[in-house]
Amino acid sequence: MYVWSLVLFLLLVTLKLSSADEHNHIYEDQEEVVLWMNTVGPYHNRQETYAYFSLPFCIGSKQSISHYHETLSEALEGIELEFSGYAIDFKEDVPPKTETCMVELSEEKYKAFVYAVKNHYWFQMYIDGLPIWGAVGKEHDKKFYINTHKKFDIGYNGKRIIEVNLTNENEQLLHVGAHLSFTYEVNWRPTTVEFKDRFDKYLDPNFFQHRIHWFSIFNSFMMVIFLVGLVSMILVRTLRKDYARYSKDEEMDDEHDLGDEYGWKNIHGDVFRSSSNPILFTSVIGCGYQLTSVVLCVTSFAIIGDLYTERGSLLSTAIFVYAATSPINGYFGGSLYSRMGGRIWIRQMLLSAFLIPSFVCGTAFLINFIAIYYHASRAIPFGTMLAVTCICLFVILPLTLVGTIVGRNLNGQPDHPCRVNAVPRPIPEKKWFMEPLVITLLGGILPFGSIFIEM
Numbered sequence: 001m002y003v004w005s006l007v008l009f010l011l012l013v014t015l016k017l018s019s020a021d022e023h024n025h026i027y028e029d030q031e032e033v034v035l036w037m038n039t040v041g042p043y044h045n046r047q048e049t050y051a052y053f054s055l056p057f058c059i060g061s062k063q064s065i066s067h068y069h070e071t072l073s074e075a076l077e078g079i080e081l082e083f084s085g086y087a088i089d090f091k092e093d094v095p096p097k098t099e100t101c102m103v104e105l106s107e108e109k110y111k112a113f114v115y116a117v118k119n120h121y122w123f124q125m126y127i128d129g130l131p132i133w134g135a136v137g138k139e140h141d142k143k144f145y146i147n148t149h150k151k152f153d154i155g156y157n158g159k160r161i162i163e164v165n166l167t168n169e170n171e172q173l174l175h176v177g178a179h180l181s182f183t184y185e186v187n188w189r190p191t192t193v194e195f196k197d198r199f200d201k202y203l204d205p206n207f208f209q210h211r212i213h214w215f216s217i218f219n220s221f222m223m224v225i226f227l228v229g230l231v232s233m234i235l236v237r238t239l240r241k242d243y244a245r246y247s248k249d250e251e252m253d254d255e256h257d258l259g260d261e262y263g264w265k266n267i268h269g270d271v272f273r274s275s276s277n278p279i280l281f282t283s284v285i286g287c288g289y290q291l292t293s294v295v296l297c298v299t300s301f302a303i304i305g306d307l308y309t310e311r312g313s314l315l316s317t318a319i320f321v322y323a324a325t326s327p328i329n330g331y332f333g334g335s336l337y338s339r340m341g342g343r344i345w346i347r348q349m350l351l352s353a354f355l356i357p358s359f360v361c362g363t364a365f366l367i368n369f370i371a372i373y374y375h376a377s378r379a380i381p382f383g384t385m386l387a388v389t390c391i392c393l394f395v396i397l398p399l400t401l402v403g404t405i406v407g408r409n410l411n412g413q414p415d416h417p418c419r420v421n422a423v424p425r426p427i428p429e430k431k432w433f434m435e436p437l438v439i440t441l442l443g444g445i446l447p448f449g450s451i452f453i454e455m
């Protein structure tokens with residue numbers, strides 16, 4: 001089954017990059033409209049989500065429902081759609097106070113709801129791919145209330161659903177032994193908004209009421225420009241000085257030629273020497289080329305196509321583009337390795353192909369343990385892991401191989417502008433802050449700082 005979903009996923013992605021939904025978004029009158037329950041989680045940590053029915057909500061009376069096919073990226077993003085049991089039909093109003101089901105609060109259920117309300121839990125649902133959010137309940141004066149009535153105002157235009165407004169009403173006090181009756185109503189309203197504009201509402205900054213920290217982005221940007229400017233100024237001055245001394249030397253004949261070497265003359269015999277660990281070095285370079293192209297491609301796809309309108313399509317696109325750009329990795333890594341005179345190119349290619357996937361999967365694996373421990377919806381099922389492994393083995397690896405072979409053949413001959421000295425110059429003693437470990441950490445501080453402030 002997972003192999004099929006993988007094949008289907010690849011097919012869908014190849015056919016049409018941004019569309020992976022089973023619905024065509026067109027409804028006939030009285031056709032069933034499915035309300036999918038997705039997740040619940042604390043409002044102040046949007047990454048922490050649990051399946052909707054992990055809280056003791058009850059499922060409506062309606063049982064039969066067409067099956068929902070989850071895509072790979074939805075599984076990775078922790079989307080878990082479950083049918084709500086609410087009967088909703090296109091353009092058919094449901095009168096107020098229609099009961100779906102009843103929950104009798106046992107001690108355990110009471111505690112679960114109180115915990116959720118205390119931690120400002122909110123839930124997310126989908127109607128026709130449109131996300132809907134709402135609060136589970138409210139706290140007044142140390143008493144906990146839960147919203148039991150959901151009012152859906154659905155706007156339609158012709159045969160398409162344009163917008164959904166959810167209003168939570170009828171707060172009920174939570175106490176052990178209470179009988180909570182969950183009710184809903186649906187009102188259909190015609191609207192003139194076009195189908196293609198239906199996601200514009202979510203792009204309006206007032207909708208989520210989040211602010212972009214323009215100042216800190218600007219600040220980081222200026223900092224980067226300042227540092228780049230500083231470094232290039234130092235380099236240019238050093239080069240100028242070297243240049244001036246060379247021309248002076250030429251005028252003063254060859255007196256100083258021996259022994260008094262400096263600047264470029266000093267290092268030109270060593271700059272093209274292959275690194276002490278060429279396999280790792282060239283793999284990292286290849287991965288860098290690949291990551292840069294992935295970022296550029298996905299960013300431009302996101303700008304051109306509306307990737308935010310389909311669940312999980314940004315991640316599917318990213319995975320697809322990553323797999324598709326593997327030859328770039330192979331080409332640049334493999335050709336550089338060959339120019340450095342490397343022989344064990346198969347090992348280099350394997351490391352190149354699996355370097356980023358293993359870092360990502362390793363991190364995901366750790367997070368997965370935590371997610372499984374807390375029963376969070378982000379826990380990645382075994383089948384999904386298998387699918388990801390399959391993509392790595394059967395898509396990324398062969399494409400990297402192709403890139404490596406092409407790179408070695410087209411661009412594999414050394415073409416350095418100057419000779420490499422046979423004897424490497426000894427590297428002078430370094431200060432402690434020039435050690436690789438310290439430099440690695442320091443290099444990451446600036447990008448980390450700018451991202452951390454934003455988060």
Ligand SMILES: *[C@@H]1O[C@H](CO)[C@@H](O)[C@H](O)[C@H]1NC(C)=O
Pocket residue numbers: 153154155163164165189
């Ligand atoms: C949903 O709410 C918005 C803003 O309050 C309103 O403009 C719109 O008409 C509502 N839509 C429906 C279908 O009730």
